[in-house]
Amino acid sequence: MRILWLKTELLHPVDKGGKIRTYQMLKQLKREHHVTYLTLDDGAADREARERAEEYCHELVRVPHRTRAKFSAGFYAELALNLFSPLPYFMKKYESAEMRREIAERGRRAEFDMLVCDFLMPCINVPEEVRAATVLFQHNVEAMIWRRHYEVQTNPLKKAYLYGQWRKTHGFERDACRRFDMVVAVSREDRETMQSEYRVESVTDVPTGVDTDYFRPRGTEKCEPHNLVFTGSMDWLPNEDAIRYFTAEVMPRIRQALPDVTLTVVGRNPYPSLVELSRRDPSIIVTGRVEDVRPFMERAAAYVVPIRVGGGTRLKIYEAMAMEKPVVSTTIGAEGLPVGDGAELLLADTPEAFAERVLNVLTDERLAQELGARAAATVREHFGWERVAARFAEACERAVRLREQKRASVRLEEELRTAV
Incomplete structure (x- = not known):
């Protein structure tokens, strides 16, 4: 053609x-x-x-x-x-x-x-x-x-x-x-x-x-046990809404149990108030655009997708799955993907439930590893x-x-x- x-x-x-x-x-x-x-x-x-x-x-x-x-x-x-x-x-x-x-x-x-x-x-x-x-x-x-x-x-x-x-x-x-x-x-x-x-x-x-050859753990970065990561263009409104929601309503609940928890936001054009928040709060790390998201993903103990607004499907979830990361997402965040709650990822739609699910993977190493392994196997087999x-x-x-x-x-x- x-x-x-x-x-x-x-x-x-x-x-x-x-x-x-x-x-x-x-x-x-x-x-x-x-x-x-x-x-x-x-x-x-x-x-x-x-x-x-x-x-x-x-x-x-x-x-x-x-x-x-x-x-x-x-x-x-x-x-x-x-x-x-x-x-x-x-x-x-x-x-x-x-x-x-x-x-x-x-x-x-x-x-x-x-x-x-x-x-x-x-x-x-x-x-x-x-x-x-x-x-x-x-x-x-x-x-x-x-x-x-x-x-x-x-x-x-x-x-x-x-x-x-x-x-x-x-x-x-x-x-x-x-x-x-x-x-x-x-x-x-x-x-x-x-x-x-x-x-x-x-x-x-x-x-x-997903590019299953590119998104694969390389073993070059040490995992930080209480570090969370989110990747995505921060000039897209659904991503902006997701991080506003997470930092205001979910992160404080996680911090009550794990005071040293950190969130790394990786993506181009972060909105001004997020940049200002990162200056005031050292637990929020904002990178802006990077050449390669994989090192930031590999350092994280879990990948979060707190999206409340959106359509289509989130490529970022498959990328995190291919990197063998445990993923915690809203139902809307994982919408349209053939993945199951408790199988390839964890789903939560309220601030309380989302914080609880994040704490589960940060404090239960076996659960985190099992989720990551099943997720990686799924994308490598079916979604090249x-x-x-x-x-x-x-x-x-x-x-x-x-x-x-x-x-x-x-x-x-x-x-x-x-x-x-």
Whole structure:
């Protein structure tokens, strides 16, 4: 297949879940298919990001596009103006007439026979008429994320704004999913949500994967017996909410039993109040972006996923499992992953229960080792990226067949009308 892959950013540095999933999938797909990677480019990525694109595509096409920096005056102005827009803000800011023209022109020249929209955001620039088969790769059910933000928000003004974003997203996402020949979700739960909420007929799911060769204990770091670790981009709202919740409501309860407990937060762009908290409280260590998360994971006695808001699946859980770490997560944090409470990880949904589960693995070495060993065995056997990419390619081939069936049906209708 000749695949035109649509995105809103370059992939390097490969430092967050969505980038990791896309990078690993494309590396596998590139072996058997021609991949053109068409992306918006805000200029933030360096030359290395452009040069290393050859790792995952045969051709890179960049469309210049600017978005407002978070927390800037322009950003807040756009949020206010979005009150009068039918589009949710996270979609509106990626509108690009130039990207739409580029897609249309390549379509007219028949340069691709498969268009893949990676995440919901690029689809705002997909022309109404596309001759090639189309796939929407949904890493999340975006409306679900906004609904959960709305549900946990306590500030009345923010809650009202989030309600509006949720309802706009629900309508846009429903209509977008119905436009594509095939929608690919990353979990059975997301697939069933899109079938029931959006009445999408052509939807399938592929599992989340992990690089089981890369994420493996190396024995180069000494484990700190009361150190916890969380990894993830700290400019993603669900991760920010998770750490706010954990530091305010869970950590103090753990500290009552283990005064020397520490939490290491590894991930790019930590929010200002977290940085300030780490200055005041030496038990909270904030690294910012790092080149390699594995040493921080290996030093930790347990991996925590206190996520209350989100959709899709958490790659970070599989990475921790592959590193043989005991994982304590909320149910939402582990949503969509075929793992069981008490088998591959521990689940807890209240501050009291979460603290208790963390204390269990920090004080019971045998329990921690057994959880880590079972978890690692599961991901190594079932969730390598090669299998995941093969499933995705099968979904794309199904989309091609569906498009051909639609064309045949249209031709037949035209012939019947002509005959009459």
